[in-house]
Amino acid sequence: MKNILVVDDNEDCLSLVKILLESEGMTAECAESGEDALRELSAKAFHLMVTDLNLPGIDGFAIVQQAMEIAPGMPIIMMTGETSPDITRLAVELGIVKVIFKPFTSHEMVTTIRDVLKTWTKL
Numbered sequence: 549m550k551n552i553l554v555v556d557d558n559e560d561c562l563s564l565v566k567i568l569l570e571s572e573g574m575t576a577e578c579a580e581s582g583e584d585a586l587r588e589l590s591a592k593a594f595h596l597m598v599t600d601l602n603l604p605g606i607d608g609f610a611i612v613q614q615a616m617e618i619a620p621g622m623p624i625i626m627m628t629g630e631t632s633p634d635i636t637r638l639a640v641e642l643g644i645v646k647v648i649f650k651p652f653t654s655h656e657m658v659t660t661i662r663d664v665l666k667t668w669t670k671l
Contacts, residue, residue, distance in 0.1 A: 550574040550665055551592070555585040555599035555611065556627065561650075565598060568658050582606030589618045596665055601628035601635065612642050623668035625660060627652070 554565045557580050566576040577592070579585035582603050589597070597615055601608035612624055626639050629650040639647045645668055648660050 550595040552576050552661065553579065553585060553588055553594045553597045553599075555579045555582065555597065555603065555608075557581065557600065557603050561600070561627075564654070565657060568654055569661065572658055572662070574661075582608075582611040585611055586614055586618065589615055594619065594622060596623050596625065596661065596668075598625045598627060598661065601626055601630060609638065609642060612644060616643060623664050625664055 552569055552574055554562055554569070554576050556562050556565070559580070562578045562580065566578055569576040577588055577594070579588050582605050585597070585599065586606075599608045599611055603611070608626055608628070612626070615622065615624060623645045624643070625646045625648060626644045627648050627650055628635060631649055636647050645664055646660055648657065
């Protein structure tokens with residue numbers, strides 16, 4: 549069973565992604581801030597992290613940099629409502645494997661997660 553960490557300060561988005569993952573037979577741990585996400589990453593192993601870009605406190609890019617130190621090799625998907633090419637470029641430079649733009653469909657999120665897990669994880 550794949551264990552996914554989902555990071556977003558929007559409770560509705562967290563709930564939606566958690567329900568989607570559980571319907572696919574995965575488990576989802578949710579974090580509402582970057583600080584919570586980093587604590588979760590330090591305490592448990594995850595197959596994948598899905599994080600929002602805009603969060604209170606530590607933003608998504610800073611979380612990604614620290615997450616890669618804590619869990620090297622763990623693929624990361626970034627969610628964002630910002631469609632600037634600079635965001636996508638920076639995400640790729642940081643090693644984020646996929647950027648998904650909000651609003652996303654349930655199918656888009658599940659397909660993206662499945663594809664990333666199939667391609668990037670070895671656990």
